[in-house]
Amino acid sequence: MAGAVRRGDRRALARAITLIESTRADHRATADALLEALLPHTGNSVRIGISGVPGVGKSTFIEAFGLHVIGLGHKVAVLAVDPSSQRTGGSILGDKTRMVDLSREPDAFIRPSPAGATLGGVARRTREAMLICEAAGFDVIVVETVGVGQSETAVADMVDLFMLLLLPAGGDELQGIKKGIVELADLVVVNKADGDLATTARHTVADYRHALALLRHGEWRVPVLSCSAVQKAGIDTVWTTIGEHRALTEANGQRASRRAEQARAWLWSEIRETLLDRFRAHPAVRAELPALEAGVTEGAVIPTAAARALLSRFLGDGA
């Protein structure tokens, strides 16, 4: 399958991603072998995370952005991290009719979020899908996320640049943006800067520029841009700015160190989550955890004592 993926065979690509999304043990062994074969051919893309509250125009933006980038000769893969997709039946990207024009492009590949009970599981499979897309020759990877739980952090931890789309409106609260998300952004773009909202968009850009200048860190000054995805205006500047970020972070080594740190963090998150899954699945832990956890949140049991009691059951010693 690795050869077909590398030749850019779309059906092989889709099958490969289905394989790594499978939870069957025998599939996992095949998936590991596939990933190992593809690994030397990964890493050659610009990895872009995009988040924004519902209503900000994410699909319209990604479609306009994808078409623009394809027009410049690139191949674009759009993936998603949406841990709620299992419950909601796919709230984002479940429906390709959202990006009709982009999905028709031979140089575009759109894949809905894998279903998964945990964010960790969804994030892992998206990371692996990203590697497969890179091996298939896609040099621009867009990972979309909705503002649910910790999904923005998970996406920011797997990309080179995390972009936050804003509405032309007041501050975070008015826009429904969760605390700490703006701090994750490498790039902020105010969408819908057209028609009646053009003036409001200008004010929003100025406000966030001011705030981010005050809170900014490092060599890269988080730019605040505006665009109109519907009118396809300002998309070129977004792409140019992403190129500037890439040039700077390649030159100063931050891109390489960020990716190395992301890989290391991914390893440890795999280890941590598997250990916790095993812990939670242990019969004695399952039996005793609910009462102890309730006691802890009510302030009736010291957390350290509860932890020690449960751990001694799991580890089978006087832990």
Place this chain on the structure above:
Amino acid sequence: MAGAVRRGDRRALARAITLIESTRADHRATADALLEALLPHTGNSVRIGISGVPGVGKSTFIEAFGLHVIGLGHKVAVLAVDPSSQRTGGSILGDKTRMVDLSREPDAFIRPSPAGATLGGVARRTREAMLICEAAGFDVIVVETVGVGQSETAVADMVDLFMLLLLPAGGDELQGIKKGIVELADLVVVNKADGDLATTARHTVADYRHALALLRHGEWRVPVLSCSAVQKAGIDTVWTTIGEHRALTEANGQRASRRAEQARAWLWSEIRETLLDRFRAHPAVRAELPALEAGVTEGAVIPTAAARALLSRFLGDGA
């Protein structure tokens, strides 16, 4: 020992904290019993976290603040979270001469940061010391931290209100404030608002007020105040504002739910860290981890595959 602690016997209090800081297994059992006996008498304090870069005047502020609050009839305990204290020999609070007047007060108790290799270990012992101080009748607990690693997050996770001290200066970067710290703050105070710096302090207050208004969340509007700890000016307003925060969060239930969530998070962090400690200490993991981790960061090994290989050694099965 529990009886003596509850009577407010200072020597018993110090001995109790030394006991919970011990890593000896037999001490741990005694410490658990002590904490269990004291637990019903804990929780009746205002828990305040204070952070700020070196040079912001944290000691001077805490001393002025502590004396002010004692003057109003409260009892103040000052604890610290400084994971670097083992290496540096106690960079904060190691030296009581930093707060001469406060340390002489019968209603003040100052305790340096416990030494500890990991932030988790230091944080756990500070949480437990906080409970002991509460049982001893201290109704205002100040937990000081330096801007090292994740220590601010650890402290924000154990208090009712997290206060950030700022210098009268430009933005975060100029002040040396790490990314994301301002977002943790429930209260921002610009210190050194006196003499030549008074005007700059006013500008800093206005700038941060503007930025935080844009990024603010929830019912509590993060106030930006100024004070001069040296001149003991503005300290009363800081205390009044803390009282307003307490009144609001007690009325809307946020204080109780924050504490319940903190206790639950503490339980899981104990479990997670112990499992990881055991994992790291496993002979096969110790032997194979360095090469696999290096392979992962160099992009030569898939993190999921490396994790599975190590986990199967630790768990002794085909994990």
